[in-house]
Amino acid sequence: MTDASFPRRRTGRPAFRRAAESVVTRAIAFSGIAAIVILAAITVFLGMNALRAVGDVGLWSMITGTDWFPTSKEPSYGFLPAIVGSLWVTAVALVVSVPVGVAAAIYISEFASRRTKEVAKSVIEFMAAVPSVVLGLMGLAVLVPSIRVLMRLDTGLTAFAAGIMVGVMALPTIISISEDAMHAVPADLRTGSLALGNTRWQTVHKVVLPAASSGVFAAVMLGVGRAIGETMVVLMLAGNSGIVPNTPLVSVRTMPGTIAGEMAEVVQGGEHYSVLFAMALVLFAMTFIINLVADVVLENQRKRWRR
Amino acid sequence: MVTAASGSFELDDVSVTYGNETAVAGVTMSIEPASVTALIGPSGCGKSTLLRCLNRMNDELGNVKVGGRILFDGVDIYDRSVDPVELRVRVGQVFQKPNPFPMSIFDNVAYGPRTHGVRRKAELDALVEESLKRAALWEEVKNSLKKHAFELSGGQQQRLCIARALATSPEVLLMDEPASALDPISTQQIEDTIAELKSSVTIVIVTHNMQQAARISDRTAFMLRESMDFPAQLVEVGDTRVMFTNPADKRTEAYITGRFG
Ligand SMILES: Nc1ncnc2c1ncn2[C@@H]1O[C@H](COP(=O)(O)OP(=O)(O)OP(=O)(O)O)[C@@H](O)[C@H]1O
Numbered sequence: 001m002t003d004a005s006f007p008r009r010r011t012g013r014p015a016f017r018r019a020a021e022s023v024v025t026r027a028i029a030f031s032g033i034a035a036i037v038i039l040a041a042i043t044v045f046l047g048m049n050a051l052r053a054v055g056d057v058g059l060w061s062m063i064t065g066t067d068w069f070p071t072s073k074e075p076s077y078g079f080l081p082a083i084v085g086s087l088w089v090t091a092v093a094l095v096v097s098v099p100v101g102v103a104a105a106i107y108i109s110e111f112a113s114r115r116t117k118e119v120a121k122s123v124i125e126f127m128a129a130v131p132s133v134v135l136g137l138m139g140l141a142v143l144v145p146s147i148r149v150l151m152r153l154d155t156g157l158t159a160f161a162a163g164i165m166v167g168v169m170a171l172p173t174i175i176s177i178s179e180d181a182m183h184a185v186p187a188d189l190r191t192g193s194l195a196l197g198n199t200r201w202q203t204v205h206k207v208v209l210p211a212a213s214s215g216v217f218a219a220v221m222l223g224v225g226r227a228i229g230e231t232m233v234v235l236m237l238a239g240n241s242g243i244v245p246n247t248p249l250v251s252v253r254t255m256p257g258t259i260a261g262e263m264a265e266v267v268q269g270g271e272h273y274s275v276l277f278a279m280a281l282v283l284f285a286m287t288f289i290i291n292l293v294a295d296v297v298l299e300n301q302r303k304r305w306r307r
Numbered sequence: 308m309v310t311a312a313s314g315s316f317e318l319d320d321v322s323v324t325y326g327n328e329t330a331v332a333g334v335t336m337s338i339e340p341a342s343v344t345a346l347i348g349p350s351g352c353g354k355s356t357l358l359r360c361l362n363r364m365n366d367e368l369g370n371v372k373v374g375g376r377i378l379f380d381g382v383d384i385y386d387r388s389v390d391p392v393e394l395r396v397r398v399g400q401v402f403q404k405p406n407p408f409p410m411s412i413f414d415n416v417a418y419g420p421r422t423h424g425v426r427r428k429a430e431l432d433a434l435v436e437e438s439l440k441r442a443a444l445w446e447e448v449k450n451s452l453k454k455h456a457f458e459l460s461g462g463q464q465q466r467l468c469i470a471r472a473l474a475t476s477p478e479v480l481l482m483d484e485p486a487s488a489l490d491p492i493s494t495q496q497i498e499d500t501i502a503e504l505k506s507s508v509t510i511v512i513v514t515h516n517m518q519q520a521a522r523i524s525d526r527t528a529f530m531l532r533e534s535m536d537f538p539a540q541l542v543e544v545g546d547t548r549v550m551f552t553n554p555a556d557k558r559t560e561a562y563i564t565g566r567f568g
């Protein structure tokens with residue numbers, strides 16, 4: 001078929017459109033690559049600065065060391081107090097935020113009217129926008145003294161106090177991602193369940209939650225990632241002691257709190273400085289892995305409904 | 308098995324209002340037990356709306372008001388004492404698009420009975436087998452009950468949904484264009500299933516396929532919304548053979564012979 005037989009019909013898009021499209025495609029590809037390059041640069045940067053610590057102290061003896069006394073005559077650079085401290089804070093944060101967050105997501109996705117849903121969603125976005133130092137202040141003013149009195153402790157600055165506030169910070173993430181996962185469950189499954197004589201609660205429990213479970217899991221993982229990396233709140237509320245805590249009701253130090261709290265006081269390029277970088281590397285690896293797991297799970301969840 | 312005498316509806320001046328738009332008004336008709344009633348009419352005339360009144364699924368949409376009276380075996384189903392959740396155990400529904408749950412074939416069929424307290428394995432096994440047999444799916448799946456429901460074909464999935472609805476032993480089965488998403492062979496299988504079922508279950512089926520309505524139904528109701536300014540109405544209801552050979556209303560004749568709609 002020649003062009004002459006169909007003179008009015010174009011067989012392709014105009015050249016400038018194609019050019020524009022290829023420019024946009026390239027720009028997008030470049031942004032994607034840039035993100036990877038930045039990620040790699042961060043890792044290399046942390047790694048290089050941590051080299052001295054790895055050489056002087058040894059990565060393994062840092063990770064398994066139980067004492068953090070970087071400024072004593074015989075400094076000891078054990079990460080365990082900070083790792084275990086971070087884990088306590090995270091555990092408390094999860095106990096606070098998972099039940100509340102998942103319940104809120106169920107309410108918003110399954111029970112709220114359209115208007116309530118809109119209001120709730122903007123409130124949650126607003127919550128996510130509260131600066132963490134504000135939450136820290138509230139924790140200091142209200143939570144820390146109440147915990148000290150109620151639990152009869154010497155100090156309210158504990159993993160417990162920090163965990164509660166970090167849990168509040170993780171709430172928006174957990175709510176909105178679990179809500180997304182529940183929202184993605186096809187409506188005709190709910191209708192099908194209701195038409196079989198199930199209540200809304202039974203429908204949520206038997207169809208919606210199982211179908212959305214991997215998304216809810218991913219939401220929790222992202223919440224964990226948020227909690228482990230949170231700095232300001234723990235710096236203000238956790239108390240920063242140097243021993244390995246065996247309960248959340250004592251002062252603990254966390255990895256981000258330690259790094260932020262001590263970086264300003266160390267000799268640049270010194271041993272302590274390098275050790276803090278090694279700690280940052282460990283922290284980065286932990287959050288990276290957690291986010292990766294969450295991403296993989298979320299992606300599988302999305303694939304599931306492409307019937 | 309349910310006796311053939313139960314499962315009747317009496318509709319008296321039924322109207323349905325979405326927000327402030329009345330979609331259907333003045334529907335008065337009866338649905339006889341152990342028979343197939345076909346609801347026909349052009350798109351948007353309120354067939355699905357009327358169907359959803361019968362198991363109160365309209366309640367779930369919110370902002371829907373149902374007027375008039377609907378008696379199910381003599382009981383007003385919109386009475387305050389009636390729990391719609393319990394009503395739906397007796398009045399099952401099958402939807403246009405097959406909607407099996409993301410679980411095994413067995414669990415799909417056992418879903419309703421489990422909600423209503425059936426726990427014993429033997430009892431569930433028997434119920435699942437009986438329901439699948441009634442839905443004419445048993446022979447195809449009896450060796451793969453643990454298989455995920457999504458692995459079935461569309462027609463099989465729809466028959467699974469019929470089996471799932473039958474498992475709570477409903478007296479009535481509402482079907483909203485149950486075969487419109489299926490190929491001719493699957494459609495035939497669904498029609499055969501309906502013919503088998505009607506001795507034990509009252510069936511109300513919405514269909515756009517005139518031949519299908521003529522083939523499978525005992526009675527036919529023709530609905531029409533002549534203008535968007537007015538609600539849809541029931542034009543004519545009666546014996547299917549009479550309606551298709553000698554309709555009382557000109558509009559029915561025009562619709563059936565394909566002259567509008
Ligand atoms: N959930 C709803 N909210 C508001 N209006 C609705 C809703 N469902 C149906 N309607 C309105 O009610 C009228 C009848 O719709 P319905 O779905 O019952 O028609 P139908 O006869 O089943 O059509 P079809 O053959 O296309 O399925 C339409 O005007 C529609 O806009």
Ligand SMILES: [Mg+2]
Nearest residue numbers: 354355356483
């Ligand atoms: Mg319809």
